[in-house]
Amino acid sequence: MNTKQHITLSLTVSLTAALLSCGPAQHKTSSQRSAGIGPGGTGDAASQTNAGVSSSTAAAAAAAAAAADQARALALTGCYKDYPAAQGGLRSLSNDQIANVLTDITGVDLSTILAGLPRREQGTKFPNAALAGPLASSFIDKWADTAFSVAAALAADTGFIQRFGGNCVDAANPACVQRVIKRLGTLLWRRPVDPSTAAQLADLFKNPNVSGAPAFALGVRQMLEVALLDAHFLYRIEAVRDPATVIQPLDTFEVASRLSFFIWQSAPDLPLLMKASSGELADPAMIAQEVDRLLLDPRAERGFRQFAFDWLALGKLDALKLPAATAGTKPVSFDAPALREQAFSFLTANLLRSSGSVQKAFSSSVPNQDPSLVGLLALPGVIGGLSVADVTNPVKRGLFVNVRLLCHDVPPPPPGAGAFKAETLALDVTPRERLDKHLTNPSCATCHTTVDAIGLSLESLDAVGALRSQYSSRKNIDASGVLTFDGQAQPFKVTAEMLKILGQSKDVQTCLASTLAEFAWGAPPGTANTCELSSLPQPGAATNVNSWSGMVRALANTPTFLQRINDGVKP
Amino acid sequence: MSHDAKRPSRRAFLRGAGNALIALPTAQFCLGRSGFGDVLAAPGDPTAPMGQRLITFYFPNGCQGEEWNYGSVLTPLADMKDKLVVFNGIDNPLTPASGRDPHEQGAAALFTGALLKSGNHGTGISIDQWLSRRIDMGTTLQKPLVAGVWRGYAGGEFRSPTWFTRSWLEDGSIVTPTIMPQDIFKLLFGAGQNQAQQTQEMLRQKSILDRVLAQHSSLLGSASPLPASHKLLLQDYTDRLRDVEVRVTKFAMASAQTCALPANPAAFKFDGGGLLDYGDFDEVFHLQMDLLVLALQCGVTNTGSLMFCCAGEEYQNPDVSGASDHGTSHYSDEGGHQVYLAYRKYHMTNLRYLLDKLKAANLLDSTVVIAGSEFGDGRSHQVDPQPHLIAGGGGTLKVGQVFDGGNKVTNCDIYRTVLSGLGYQMDSFGNKSFNTGLIKQILA
16 A cells, blocks of 8 residues: 655654664663663654644643543443453554564665565454464565565665664674664564573674674674564564463553554654653553654654555555546546545544544545535545446445444345446446335345445445536436434435535444544454443544544553453453 | 566566576486485476376456357367367356355365355365475475466455465465566575575575574463464464475575576566556566476476466456456457457467477476366356366376366366376365266376
8 A cells, every 4th residue: 555654854863863872881770771772862752753843732731631541541440341352363564564664663765675575465454453364375485585685785774784883883792782683673573682582693793704894784684684584573472471361461562562553553663662661651641641742753644544544445446447538428537646645635634633533524625526525435535446437336335334434234245146236237227226126125125225325325426526416328316315323314415415414423433433443452342342432532522532642542541452362261 | 557668578588598498408407406306207208106297277257168169268279179178067066155256256166176164264275285295395395386466356346365366275274376476486496696605695594594483482382471372373474484494495405406597587566556567467477387387397396376367357458458357257248248258368378378388398298287267157157167177187187188077077076087197096175075076088
C-alpha cells in the first residue's frame, strides 16, 4: 500500500542526537544501564518531536487527560473478565511495518531493497492482527535474502556507521563493540539485549582478515544480520511470566511496542524505550502522556493512514477499470492515486487533526463534490473502490456500509447463491428492478433487505462517486427508501439525504470506536470486551473527547491493550 | 507498466544463456552436481530410476470440455500430440455445497484431489510436493521450485492465498508461488558471483544463520517464556530458516564444482501495491519457465509448480484482447466466446513454450508435465469436466492418446496413475472417496 511517508529530517536528527549523546563515558542510572541505553537529552528528544505545539498547553492538556485516563483505567479493572485468545496471539511485522521500523531506526532509505518483499495476506483487516498460521516459506526465503541485503547496505553507509558508532569505531575495542550492539540491538529488538547475547554478538566483530574501519563495518553488518533474522525483529514476542495464570500483564517494553505499533505502525523510539527501561511506563498516567507525545509526532499520521487504508479498503480503487467513454456517457477522468490522496487529506483534516471528530468525518462536505453530499462515503476514493467497472454495484456498496461503517454481521451467501454481476447485465433494467429478485426469495431476503436498501440509496452516485440523476438508459434514478439508524426507521428521498442521516447517526460512531479497538488490540472485540468498549468516548461526547486522540488515548489504557492471554492455561 | 524498449534485452539473458548451455554435452554439463548425491542420471535416459521429474502447470478460469481438443484450444500443441495425453470427461468430485467459490475450490483440488478445509488450509499434499519428498532430498533446493505470476485479484477483490496456491503441504498449508525471476535465480543458484566469492559468502551466511538458530533454540527450549501457540509459529519460522541454512551450506559445498551458471536476470519490480503488473506477467512467466528448466538441467531440483494467475484472475493482455481473462470466461455471445478461446490458446502457447524448452534440453521424455485448470465451463463455473493433460510422461505413461473418462474417472485417479507409473504404488491419492482406480489405459 501507499501510505508510507518520508520521515522528516528533524525526527531522524532528534533520534540520532539522543543516540549520539549517550557516549560510553556518560553516567547512567542502574535501570537505564540495564537497558543499555543512555539518558542523553531525553527531554530534548521529546520536545523536538512536538514541534509547533505550545509545550505548556500540551503539558496541561496531557496532565488533565492523564488524570481522566487513570480514573477510567481504575474503573475498568472491575469490568474485565476475559477476552478472545486471538487478542493475545503472536504478531509478525507487516511489510510496511518492517519498512517503517528500519527507516525510523536507521534513517537510511532502504526502500529499493524492501520493495522486493512479496506481498503477504494480512489475514484480517489490520496489520497488528495475530497470525492465523505460519508465514509462507517463499516469504521467509525472501526475508533471509532481504536481511542480508539490508545489513550490507547499512554497513556500507558511512553516515549510518558514524551515527551509531560516533568516534568509537574500533572493532578491537570492546567498549565500542558493546556500545553499538546495545544501541542497535535495543532499537531493533524493542527491548534490552541481555549480556550473554551481547557477548556472543561481540564475536561477530572478530574477523582476522580485516582491520580498521572495515573491520568495524563488517562487525556491524554481521551483528545486523543476526539481529534482523532473529525472531525478536520479525515478530512481536510477548512472553509468559507466570505459566499458571491466564491473564498476563505485559512488561513495560511490551507496552512500549504496543503503543508505537498502534500509533506509529513502527518500533518505539528511544524516549519511549527509556520510559520502559525506567519502569515509568507501568503508570497509566505516563502511558497517557506518552500517547499524547506519540500522537503529536508526524509518524502518527502514517499510522492513521494505515488505519484509514485498511478500514475503508482504499486499495480496492486500483481494481476499478473504467472503459474509455462508452456510447451515450461522458468520459470519466479517473486517477486512483490522486483520489486516494484526496480521501487521506479529508480524513486527516476531519478525523485525525485536533479540530476533527468522528462526527465531522461523517458529516463534513467533501472537496470537489456536490455540496449536498457529505461525509467520507461521498469521497470518490472510498465509493469508487466499490465498483469494478463503470456500472455501480449496490450489493457491494450495501455490504460495505453494513459491515465496515455500521459493524453489522452479514453472513456469507448460502451455497449455490448466484452472483450479481453488475457489469454483465442488460442496461435497460435498473438495479432496483434487478435486486427485487432477492426480496422474493426468503433465504436471500434475510440479509439483502438491509444490504440492498443501503446500496440502492447510494445510486445517485455513479461508479466513481459523481452525482447523477439518470442511468445511461435515460431512466430516472430512484434512491429513496427507509433505513433504521439508532433504532429508528428514517425515510429519505435522495442519496444526499441518506448521507446526512448516516452522518448524524450514533451507530456509525459506535462502530468506528469498535473498529479502532480492533486496530489497537489486533483482533475484533468480542462480547467479553463490551465493558471496555462502553468505556470509550460515546457518541455525542464533547468534541475533544470524541476525537481521534480521545479514542486512541482511551484504548491505550484498556486492560486488553495492556495484558495478554496465556493460551497455555485453560480458564 | 508499459512495454518498453528494454524488454527484449531483459529476456535475452536466459534465452541466450539457456541455448548456450544446451549446446554443451549435457552429461558433462551436469557432471558437476554429482556431489549432491548423484540424483541426476544422464538427462534423456528415461529408464534411469532416479531420472524422475515432474512439473505441474496451472492456467486460470478453466476450459469447456467441448473445446479441450486439438481442433480448438489445444491447436498450439497439435503437432506434439505424440508426446501428450489429453483427458476428457474428468470428474472433479466437488460439491457446490462446500460453500467456497468454485474458482478457489476447483483450483485447490487441482493437483491435490482434496477439498479445502476452513480458513487457508487444503486437506492434502499436492503431487509436486509428494514426489519431491521422495526424489529431491539430495538436491540443493530439496523442494519443488514453486513459481508463478499472480496479483490475487478476482472479481475486484484481493483474495486469500488459497486462490493463488497450487502447491500444498501434507497438513494442507500453502506454498505461495515466488514471483520475481531475480529471487528464483538466487534460490536456485545463489548470488551468481564467481565461485570463490560465492563459497566464501555462503559460508559466512551459514555461520550467521547458525547463530540465529542457536539463539532460537534457547527461545524455544523447555525453559521458553512463550505460550504454546507462539512457540509453534516461531518453531516454523526457525525450521524455514534452517532450510535456508541447509541451502547455503549446499551452495558453499557445491561451488567448487561448476554448473556454468548464466548471469543473474535483470530485476523486475513490484508496483506501488506490492504486486506484479499484469503487463509484466508474460515476460516474467517465460523467465520462470526458463529458470525451472535450468534448475532441472542442473539438478538443483527435480520438481516444479508453475502457476499462471490466481484462480479467477482479472488478467488482461492487450495482445490477446482488450477484455479480461476472467471477465470473458462468463461470455454470453459469440464475440465473448472468441475472446475466451483466444485466452485459452494463449495459455496453451505458454505451455508449448515450456515443452519446447524441455525438449531442447533433452528432458521432455523424462519429465511428467501435468497441466490443468479449476473447472470446465467458465460461463456457469461448473467444475466438471476438469481439463487435464499430461505431456512428456516420464517414459512410464502411454503418451500420444486422448483418454475419455466419461465423467467417471476423477483427477485423483490421474495423479495416482502418474505416481504408479513412476513406481509409487498406493491405494489412493488425495481424498480416498474420490478415487475410482488406476487408469490402466495410460500406463505404458
